[in-house]
Amino acid sequence: MDRAVAALQSHGVVVEKFYYGDRSFTWADIVTAATGAHFLLYMGHGVYWGGPCTQPTLVGGFYLGPNQFVHPDRIRSDLNGRMAPGAVVILSHACFSAGQSGCDPSGSPSQEEAARRVQMYAAPFVDIGLKAYFANNYFQSAENYVDRILADPATRKTAGEIFKDTFPNDPGKFRDLSYPTPGYDLWLNGETGAWHHAFVGIPSYRFTADLCELTPLPEVLTFTYSLATDVLRPPGRTVTPTALYCPLTWTAVRSGDWFTSTSTSGRTPTDGIRVQPLTTVLSRYAARRYTGTVTVTVTDPPGTVNGVQRVTVTVDVGWPRLGGLPPVLTFTYFISGSTLLPPAHAISLRNVGSDDPLAWTALRSGTWFTFAPASGTTPQTLWLTPTLLPTAPVTLTGRLTVTVVSPTGTLSPTQPILLTLRAVSQASWHAYLPCVFRHR
DSSP, X not given: OHHHHHHHHHTTOOOOOOOXXXXXXXXXXXXXXXXXXXXXXXXXXXXXXXXXXXXXXXXXXXXXXXXXEEOHHHHHHHHTTTSOTTOEEEEESOTTTTSOOTTOOTTOOOHHHHHHHHHHHHHHHHHTTOSEEXXXXXXXXXXXXXXXXXXXXXXXXXXXXXXXXXXXOOGGGEEEEEOSSTTOEEEEEEETTEEEEEEEEOTTOOOOTTXXXXXXXXXXXXXXXXXXXXXXXXXXXXXXXXEESSOOEEEEEEEOSSEEEEOSEEETTTOOEEEXXXXXXXXXXXXXXXXXXXXXXXXXXXXXXXXXXXXXXXXXXXXXXXXXXXXXXXXXXXXXXXXXXXXXXXXXXXXXXXXXXXXXXXXXXXXXXXXXXXXXXXXXXXXXXXXXXXXXXXXXXXXXXXXXXXXXXXXXXXXXXXXXXXXXXXXXXXXXXXXXXXXX
C-alpha cells in the first residue's frame, strides 16, 4: 500500500493514511477524511456477514482492527454524497473482493459464486455513485492502477482499458458479466478456483478530476423577433463560462452578422458573453429562422477537458398571425333524447407567427348560440354554446368572426368560423366499449 500512496503523492494527490498500529482511528475519522476525496484505497481483510465462509450470505465492508467492522450499509449511508464526483475505489488483497477468499478449497469458487461476491462487495460503492471499483490480489496492483488512472491526459485510458492493462489480465480468461445498475459492467479475469482480478464500473469512464474542465454551455440560445412590433424577445442573453477544478481563460468567436457577442475573451468564473440580436438588421429580414454560433475556446490551461464548445444562436423572424381557428364547427341535437353533441365547442386563439400578444374581438351572425368572451388577448380560449334547441328537425347555420385589432400588420387578422346545428328526430346512438381494471 505504501507504493500506491507514493504513486498518489507523486501525482500531487493529498493523502491521509489510516494504518492499524500506526495511529488510533475510528470509522468516523475515515468518513471525515473522505469528504471530497477522489480515491479510496483499502488493503486488509475481506469481511463476510453470515453463512459459511465458502458460501457467505453477504460480503463487503472493511475490517479496521479488533472489533471494528464496517458493514456495507454504513458505507452507503456514511459516504453517500461525501466523496467527490467520479471517485474510484481500489481494494487490494481483500478476501471476496475479487472473487477469491482464503477459505476456499482447491478448485473453488465457481465463476457464478465469484461474480456474486464481487457484485456484493462493489454494491455500496456503486450505490453512492463511484465510477470504478478495482479489486486485485497481486502486489503492486494498487500502484499500477493509480499510475494508469492519473497518466498523462494525452494518453490516459478509460477504466475498462486500465483493468485490461493491469496484471494478471489474460485475454483468454476475461469474463464480461452483467451488473444490475444501468451503464455499469462486472468483469472478472481468472478461472474456477483462481479469481484475483475484478472490475465493476463504467468501462468508458476516464478520470478527469485532476484536469481543468469547461462545464457544458447551453446548446442553443433562442430569440424571436416581430416584424409588426419591432420587439425582440428576450432582449438579450448572457452565457457565463464556468469551470471545474481551476480557473480558465477563454475566447469567444461569433459566426453570424445579425447579432453581437461581447466579450470576446474572459476568465472564469466572473466574465460572461452577452449575445444581442440587432433589431436594425432583423427588421430588413424576411420572415423565417436564422442561425448563428458562438464558439468558446479555452486558451489556458492547455488540455482543458471540453475546452472547445459551440453554442447555436437562433432567431425566429415573423409577422404575427392568428391561428388555431377551425373553418367549420358542427353541433347535432337529438330531439327525442334532448341530447346535444357536443354540449359546447372550445376554440383556442393563439399567435402562430410571433410572440406578440394579439388583441381580438368576436362578432356573431345567428341567434341560436352564444359565445364568451367577446374579446381578449391571445393565448385564450373562446367557448361556443347553442342556446336555442329546436323541437322539430331543422338545420340552423351561423357564423362567428374573430378579428385581430392589434398589432397592425397581423397576417390573416379576420377569420370566420361557419357554424351548423342539425336537429334530428332519431335517438342518439350509444357505443359500449369494454373496460379493463388492473388491481395494484
